[in-house]
């Protein structure tokens with residue numbers, strides 16, 4: 001019997017191999033200096049990431065979730081304010097809005113891009129609405145032009161949830177540089193991932209930058225002095241040292257992800273699957289490669305039997321989570337999100353995936369459709 005050729009959904013070891021010696025040297029430097037609290041690597045990474053995104057400031061945090069909560073607080077969002085966001089996201093977006101004291105108000109998505117549908121936003125604006133948090137889902141920017149127009153008309157702050165979109169672009173501008181602030185995750189599976197947890201806020205606004213620096217570090221202004229109630233959410237020096245090795249390769253990683261996506265697009269275009277679409281004027285960085293199938297669960301099982309890892313991002317929409325019960329949403333409120341949650345399937349995608357791997361996965365998908 002042929003041995004099964006396994007292709008995991010993510011492969012952190014494959015990514016580590018080529019950078020191992022550089023990472024180990026960076027860690028030795030950290031341990032030699034033992035400057036562990038907002039040390040030199042955090043400070044340098046903040047400058048490097050701001051330059052990468054094209055913003056004046058970047059403020060490292062303990063996670064992407066904290067980056068969103070802290071950016072909202074730094075932008076003046078207060079208890080009881082309403083913040084509009086998408087129903088189709090990782091739950092942390094809603095959680096971060098709640099952590100900032102605000103109420104998440106969900107909006108359905110554009111079925112072509114899976115990003116928030118700008119045409120549905122204005123209906124949800126009330127006197128309490130203070131901000132919009134569009135999520136650049138799967139690595140493709142939300143439709144920021146109309147979102148910024150709405151925000152301008154209603155005097156709302158736009159905080160980008162760019163946790164899946166390092167390097168993605170809208171009209172030539174990098175995500176994270178379009179709203180008043182952008183929020184990124186360095187969770188280890190992300191396009192720029194640490195080997196643990198981390199996040200960062202990008203902004204051109206000096207006031208938001210200053211407040212975010214306070215909020216992430218106990219409101220600490222000088223030794224023994226705290227001006228505001230904040231959090232303990234500093235980016236860790238060890239993770240920053242690792243991220244500095246990886247940020248140099250981020251463009252290369254993005255190009256490889258785009259090549260994997262192009263391979264799948266070519267090899268799967270004649271199947272019944274709905275494939276991802278890169279909208280005009282946007283640069284997709286394919287944090288996830290998500291297809292849609294009416295037979296999603298059977299296809300997922302077929303691929304699992306063949307040793308191929310897949311995922312569902314996400315199976316249960318944010319507005320229907322138990323934790324969001326108090327916000328009064330019901331099944332049927334977000335028809336597009338609810339429909340696609342039954343059909344979406346994420347195929348393996350990471351920079352180290354070879355052409356042969358992409359052919360193998362695509363072959364197994366085509367094999368499934370021959371048998372249906």
Ligand SMILES: Cc1ncc(COP(=O)(O)O)c(C=O)c1O
Nearest residue numbers: 063064065090092093163185187
């Ligand atoms: C869209 C989105 N928002 C927020 C987050 C939260 O980031 P973290 O896990 O770093 O807290 C994530 C990642 O997990 C995400 O994918």
